[in-house]
Amino acid sequence: MKNELGREIRETGGAETGPAGETLCAESLARTFADCEDFSLRRIRLGGASGSLEAALCFLDGMVSGSAVSESVLRPLTEKERFGGVTSEPEAADRLLAGLAWFYAARKRTSLGEVTEDLLCGSCAVVFRGAAVTFETKQPQSRGVEKAEMEKSVKGAKDAFTEVYRQNTALLRQRLRTPDLKLSEAVLGRRTRTRAAVAYIRGLTNSSVVEELKERLAEIDIDGALTTGSLEEYLLERHSPFPQLTVTERPDRFALELLEGRAGLLVDGLPFGFLMQGTLAQQLKVTEDRAGHPLAASALTLLRYAALFLSVLLPALYVVVTVFHQEMLPDKLLLSVIRSKQDVPFSTAAETLGMLLAFELLQEAGLRLPESVGETVSIIGALIVGQSAVEAKVISPIVVIVVAIAGITGYTTPNQDLAAAARLCRFALVLLGLGLGIYGLVFGLILLTYYLCTLESFGTPYLAPFCGGSAGEVLRALIRLPLKKLKERPKALHPEDVRNQK
Amino acid sequence: MRKLLIWLLPMALLLSGCAGKQHFGNHREIDQLVLVQTMGVDRTEDLFTVTISTAAEEGQVLLKTPAVTLSRALKEMQDYTEKKYIFYGHTRHLLLGPSVLAHDLARCLEFVEQDGELRMDTKLYALRDGPAEQAVALPDSGKVSVGETLDSLEKDVSLLSDSHVFTCGETAEALAQRGSVLISAVRLAEPENILDGGRTLLSAGYAVIAEGELAGWLDPDLARGANLLMGLADSDVIEAPDGQGGLFAAALTGSKAEYLPVFAEGELQSLTVRLELRCTLSELERPLALREESTVRALEKGIADVEAWRVSEVLRISRELGADFCGLEKLVRRAAPLRFDRMRVGWRERFNTLPIQVEIAVKLARGHERTIEPLPGRERAAR
Incomplete structure (x- = not known):
C-alpha cells in the first residue's frame, strides 16, 4: 500500500478494511458503508449534463473539506472542456491523475479495500466500475499548534505536537531540513488503521535499532492504537513502571534527540513523539539545559x-x-x-x-x-x-x-x-x-x-551511562559541559556517526 | 545466578540477627520515648545508683534507681515513667561520682560500650565534690536542664582552657592503652556566686585516673598546663607580672606543643617539650613603654614563667603518680616512631626518671585595635 505521495506504507497487523474479492463500484461501496449516515454518494455526469460518462463521488461527510471537494474535484469534473469528450472510464481516470482535477494529491485505486481505507482517512473518491481515483481532501480537525503544556519551555521553542500526524511530521521536518531525516510509515490497529512514522536520521541513527523498531511495529496486532500505553506495552520487551520509551510533546526536543542518535515514533492522533532507547539520564534532562x-x-x-x-x-x-x-x-x-x-x-x-x-x-x-x-x-x-x-x-x-x-x-x-x-x-x-x-x-x-x-x-541499558559507561560519559550525564566540548554523541546509543561537530 | 543472589538476600535476614521478635521489638513509636540527656552514676556500698535527666523542653523528667548492676538499674527505670520507653540513645552526658571513679570507671565505660543504646561519643564528666545525683538533679527552676548546662560548660571550658571534655570512647581508649587518663571535672557552684540564686555547674579542672582508679584532681590552673602539653590550649587569659611591679593580662590565641626526644644507644635519654604560645596583650595594670623591645620581651618572659610553672607542676604530679595521664607516650612516639618502638626500656619504666626540659617561646602581639602610643591621660605615666 502507498500513501498519497506514492510512498510505501507498511501494513501492520489486521486485515484490510472492506470485503475481499468484491468488485469496486459505487454499489459495493454503498453496501460497505450501509447504515453509515455520514456516507455520501453522489452520481455525477462527467463533462456536465451533456456528458456520456457517469461516475460516483463518494466521501464521508465531516471528514472532508466541502470547499476542496467542490472546487478542486467536483467543478473540474463537470466542466465540458475538460471531460466532455471522455468516453471511457480508464481515460477519465487517467485524466484525473494527469491533473485535470486540481487537487494536489490523487491516487488511483483498484480495490474496494483501498478506497474504503482512503475514505476513512478523509479522502473523497471518484468511483468508476473497477477503479477509482481518491483525493485527500481531508478536513483539518486539529486544534492547531499550541504551547507545550507538560514540558514548559523557558528559552526554547514553544510549539508542541498536535493530534494531526502530518502536522507533526511537518513540525519535525521544519527543524531537520535534511533528506536524511527518514519517516518510515506503518499502519497500526485492525480497526483504527492508525498511521505511525518511524523517524530517524540516515547515517546517524543505529540502523539495527530502526529495523528492530520497524519489526516490533509490524508485530503489533491490536484493534486500536489510540493511547500511548497501547503502543509502549507492545513495543517493549518488558513493560516496567520505569519508562523505557521517552515521551515528549516538544518537536524541538524530538529533533534534538534524533540528532543524538535516537530513533523516534510519531503516531496519528497522539500529540506526543516517542523516543527509543530511553535512559534514566535522558529522562532527567530537559531541553533547556542546552x-x-x-x-x-x-x-x-x-x-x-x-x-x-x-x-x-x-x-x-x-x-x-x-x-x-x-x-x-x-x-x-x-x-x-x-x-x-x-x-x-x-x-x-x-x-x-x-x-x-x-x-x-x-x-x-x-x-x-x-x-x-x-x-x-x-x-x-x-x-x-x-x-x-x-x-x-x-x-x-x-x-x-x-x-x-x-x-x-x-x-x-x-x-x-x-x-x-x-x-x-x-x-x-x-x-x-x-x-x-x-x-x-x-x-x-x-x-x-x-x-x-x-x-x-x-x-x-536503562542506567546508561552509569551502568557500563566510562567516567567521562558519567560526568557528561551529570554535568552539562560547554557545547563546544560535547563533540561526541552518547556512545550507549551506538550511533553510526559518533561526532557531532569538528 | 543473579536471581538466586536476589532471593538469598532476604534469606540473609535470618542470619543477620534482624529476624524474629528481637528485631521487631525495636519498633518504638517516637512519641512514647523519654529521651535521656544526662545520666549520673554513683556507688553506695553494693549498689549503683543511676540518675537520669531529660531535656527541659520535654517537661523534665528526673528518675533515680538503685540496683546491683547498671543494666538492672536501667531496666528498672522503665517502670517509673508514664511513657512507654526510656530511650538512652541520645544520652549526651555521663556524670560519674567520686565513688564510681574510685574503682568502677572501667566497668562503667564497658557498660556504655556493650549497651545497645548508649553511645561511646557520650561526654564524660567527673563530679568533684559530691554524688553525681546532685548534679543531675541540678536545675530547681526546670527552665534549663543539666544537659544544657553541661553543653554550655563544654564550650565555656575551651575559653579558659581549664579543662577539656573527653568522650567515653576517648577515655576508654586511653584507659586501655596507658591505664591513666584525665576526665573533665565539674563542681556545683557556690550559691553566693550565682546572682539569680539558681545553681549551676562549674569547671573544676580534671580528675586524674591512674591505673584505672581515681588518683587525684588537677585544679583549673594546673589543668591549663595539662592542656598545653596535650595541645588542647587555644584560648586563655594569662595574668603575669610585667617586670615593673605591676600585672598585665594577655589573651592566649593559640599554642603548639612539639616533643623532641633524644635517643642514644636504643635508649630515650631526654625529652624536650617545646611550647609555642601566641598571645595578644589585653590589659595593663599600668601603662608601659610598649615601643621598647625590652618591655615586650619582659612581658613575654612573664607569660613563659607562668606557663612553665603550670607545665612543670603537671609533669611532676604525673611522674609522682607514675601515670602518663596526658598521653605523652603517644606524642613522643609520633615525633620519632621508629626509634621509640626500638627502645629497650619501655616508656612506662622510663617515664618516671626521664629528664624532661620544658622550653616555652611566647610571641606577644598587640591587639589589632591597640595603638602603641599610650591613650590620653596615661602618657605621663608611660614616660
Missing part, C-alpha cells in the same frame, strides 16, 4: 537527581528513623519531632501511609478535574484540610512536611512516567522500612538498583 549556562544547567541537573532520590527515599527514611532508629536523629530534631507527634492518635506508619495516599488522591483529583476546579481542590485539600488536620492533632506537622517535600521534589522530575514510577517506589520502600527498618530500606534499594540494571531499551 539553552542555559553550563554551570547553571549542571547545578539544575544535579538538583534533579538529588530531588529524585529525596522523593523516593525521604518518607521511607522518616519512617525508618522515627520508628526504629531514633538515635540517627540529632537531639534537637528528635525533640522537635516528638513534640509534633504528641497527642496524635495514629501510629507513624498509619500517618505516613495515610498522608502519602492523601497526597496521591489530591494529585489525582487535581488532574482529573477541570483546571479551575482542580486548583480549588488542591487549595482545599492541601491548605485547608492539611492545616485543620494538623491543628486538630489528627496528623503531625512533620509528616505533612516530609510527604510534601517528597511530593514537591517528585515534581522536579521532567518525565511524568518516571515521577509515577518514583511514587510507586516510595510506597514500596515505606512498606519495607516499616517492616524491617533500615535493613528493609537498604534491601529495597538493592532490589531497585538490581531491577534498574536489568532494564534495557532497544539494547541500551
